[in-house]
Amino acid sequence: MTDASRARSFGPAAARYAGHRPSYPPELFDALEQLAGFPLAGARTADVGAGTGIATARLRERGARVVAVEPAEGMAAELRLRNPRIPLVRGDGNRLPLAGGSLDLLTYAQSWHWTDPARSVPEAVRVLRPGGALAVFSNDPDLEYGWIAEQGRRLEAAFGxxxxxxxxxxxxxxxxxxxxxxxxxxxxxxxxxHLAKLSTHSLFLIGRPGAQDFLAAERERLLGLFSDGVVEEAYVVDLRVAVRP
Incomplete structure (x- = not known):
């Protein structure tokens, strides 16, 4: 499975991605402000690899003057549909379509792994003002929850x-x-x-052999564990912030 094939797989599932991927808690943006050293309100911000705008919308709600940067047409179309007031430009982190020194904040939400750091880090430095901040964050499964750790082990056993x-x-x-x-x-x-969210990962979108059978078996297993049909999906948001000298 190549990065290119993973990236292309999201477009046809953009609406499902927007409907089922998790958002981000307010505490994340509190921490971002603390580490960046300035408030989000009024900050000139670009959210790169914005996808359908899940994080972009949260940044705008906090008062950031945010523009979305997204390379994929399917994801960009869904972002426009759900967030018509957020400016959108097409591009990616390896070659940002943004002026030098024009930003207070550059964010990557669940999208840093699509970049080549040898290119995306210098690009971040280029577009940020001195004292501006690069913030990279992602929702990762909280493996302290037993059922989540067990599901992760089943996924690795099935798909590596x-x-x-x-x-x-x-x-x-x-x-x-x-x-x-x-x-x-x-x-x-x-x-x-939960299963609909799981199905938006590229492993399932790209049609790996056994993927649909895995989801069917997982449905039966989880309904046996949670008789009310409800799970607590737990996450650890890994936040990394660097301030440009």
């Missing part, structure tokens, strides 16, 4: 350890030093909604 791709910046990279914060949160959703 590469099923979940979510690379992060190194602590020190390209002249930037990243501070790290973990933010835990959870949401209660139906088993069906």
């Amino acid at each position: 350890p590469g099923w979940y791709v979510n690379e992060r910046p190194q602590r020190s990279q390209g002249g930037l030093d990243f501070a790290v914060r973990a933010v835990r949160w959870s949401r209660r959703i139906s088993v069906e909604a």
Whole structure:
């Protein structure tokens, strides 16, 4: 499974992605402000790899003057549909369509792994003003919850350890030093909604052999574990913020 094939797989499922992928808790943006050293309100912001605008919309709600940057047409179309007031430009983190020194904040929500850090880090430095911040964050499964850890082991046994791709910046990279914060949160959703969310990962979108059988078996297993048909999906948001010197 190549990065290109993974990336192309999201477009046809953009509406399902927008409807079932988790959002982000308010505490994440509190922590982002603390590590960046300035408030989101009024901050000139670009959200790169914005997808359908899940994080972009939260940034706008906090008062950021945000523009979405998204390369894929299907995801961009869904973002326009759901967030018509958010400006959108087509592009990616390896070659940002943004002026040098024009931003207070550059964010990557669940999208840093689509970039080449040898290119995306210098691009971040280029477009940020001195004192501006690069923030990279992602919702990762909280493995302290037994059923989530067990599901992860089943996924790895069926499809290998590469099923979940979510690379992060190194602590020190390209002249930037990243501070790290973990933010835990959870949401209660139906088993069906959880499986719909799971099906939006590229492993399932790309049609790996056995993927649909896995989802069917997982439905039966989870309904046996949770008789009311509701699960608590728990996440650890890994937040990394670097301030440009």
